[in-house]
Amino acid sequence: MEKPLLSVRNLTIDIPVGGGTLHAVRGIDFDLNRGETLCIVGESGSGKSLTSLAVMGLLSKTIRRTADRMDFDGTDLTRATPRTMRALRGARMAMIFQEPMTSLNPAYTIGDQLTEALLLHKPVGREAARARAIELLEKVGITAAESRLSQYPHQLSGGLRQRVMIAMALMCEPELIIADEPTTALDVTIQAQILRLLYDLGREMNMAMILITHDLGVVARVADKVAVMYAGELVETGPAAEVFNMPSHPYTRGLLRCIPLPGKTERGSKLGTIPGIVPSLVGDVQGCAFRTRCSYAEAACHGDIPRQGSGGHAFRCIHEDGNRHFEEAIA
């Protein structure tokens, strides 16, 4: 079997807060192969963004990150020096952020910002970098690409800026690209365009992609693998088709009931909701974090939660199959 490009084991992120520690991410595992798209889904605050920032080594200094293993193509990221991380960032792994309006430096031209990573990482001249920038701007569907290079971010709309961000991330042809809710801040009409563009370019350049989103409709279309996060835990992970067809964790099933799926949701039927709120993660967190909102919760949910599943499809629940069969029987 092919060795994964990115392999993460037992990643834990703790944030010191007034009066204790916020256990924001607790022991998550995942693998990502070259050219594969992994979608991380979950509610706000479930630790999706922190997980991606941890991979990039962009967590702020006050945040504690530990992992048994974080391996990027043979480089141990847990032990990488700042210099090694800098050499990887922008060159072999790149990131696209949620907020295109504030993610570009207002003081520099689009051209300056586009060529920066390439000039930092590769032995190319200004002219070659400019040519590459124009090529990529055209690729992300920006017209009059050459004249855009001398424009400033404030002269561009949100959609254009996010296209610029995508082009910027692609400048060095990274092997891994992490997109953290890249369309949340955009107009609904261009969300689909941007995602499609990102996905197509990822395929074209054979990039592995981590796409963070809470739009399950998007996941259904683009994901090879899905990782469902809840309150800092990876509650279910597996190939997209399996997770969608046989959601095993009660939370995943709850999420899927919340969205209409073409062909699956009956016209006129009510969409589901998950009652309750996400628990506090400050202090000791034990047992299943979802138990306060789960209809199958019992005493054993306070204890250790086993990891179940076979092959690539795994979930954390004390119930066999997360009571899926039971639920199907009464449905």
Place this chain on the structure above:
Amino acid sequence: MLTFILKRLGLAVLVAFTVSFISFSLLFLAGDPAAALAGETASGEDIETLRRLYGFDRPMLVQYGDWLFSALRGDFGESYYFRLPVASLIAERLSVTMILGACGISFALLTAVPLGVAAAIRPNSIIDRVALFLSVAGQAMPSFWFGLILIVVFAIKLGWLPPSGASSAQHFIMPTIVLGYYAMPAIMRLTRAGMLDVLSSDYIRTARAKGAPEGRILFRHALRNAIIPVVSLAAVQMGFMLGGSIVVESIFALHGAGYLAWESIARNDLPTVQALILVFSMFYIVFTFLADVLNAWLDPRMRSS
């Protein structure tokens, strides 16, 4: 950018004219100039003679026009006290003030900006505490007291520096420190606050995500954005230093323009006071204009507004 500069220039000229009119009007607000000129013992007839001699009997706008045209040619009239042309009087004093002002603002910027940046990189660290202490001390300490302490220590006890005068570069060391230290706290705090704000912004994270080295992030990406309000503040302080360094000039017996202004006010030497007010205001206008241009260069968003 050129349109922006021209617009600002036009505005600056407009402000300059307004200021010149106000500074001329002060002459009339200050009381009867002819009476002041004649002195307390003069008779009514003498005052009338002087009034006609100096043209104070003409309408105010005519006098203003006359004065303005002379001023534009560099002729500010004659000092009532020194009986010398005001222009040459000021020119002679201004060089000292300008050297002191330039040294003072340089000292302030060269200490405040690095300290502010260092404090922002590591908030609540030792260096941040030291910077905070220095800025609180600088704000709390009156200039005249700090100046006297320096004279006692470095001129009298240690004998390293001359206590007063302006005849060599050494004479300017202590005045520079006193004047610069006065301006330093505000600049430092503004730099620190600006850097803290910018360093937590999304585009700094973007720069990090590109693998940019820390130095490049700090100075290229962050400082350029954080320094913008500092530029405006420094321009105002520079103007203040040139016009308001009276205390420092008096303590160190530097006979600069600030000192001259103080003397002339005491002597009711109105042409000199008028000219000085105009010159000091022009400094403010020029520095504000330069700061605007510099800021527009730093921040492209300002060019379009």
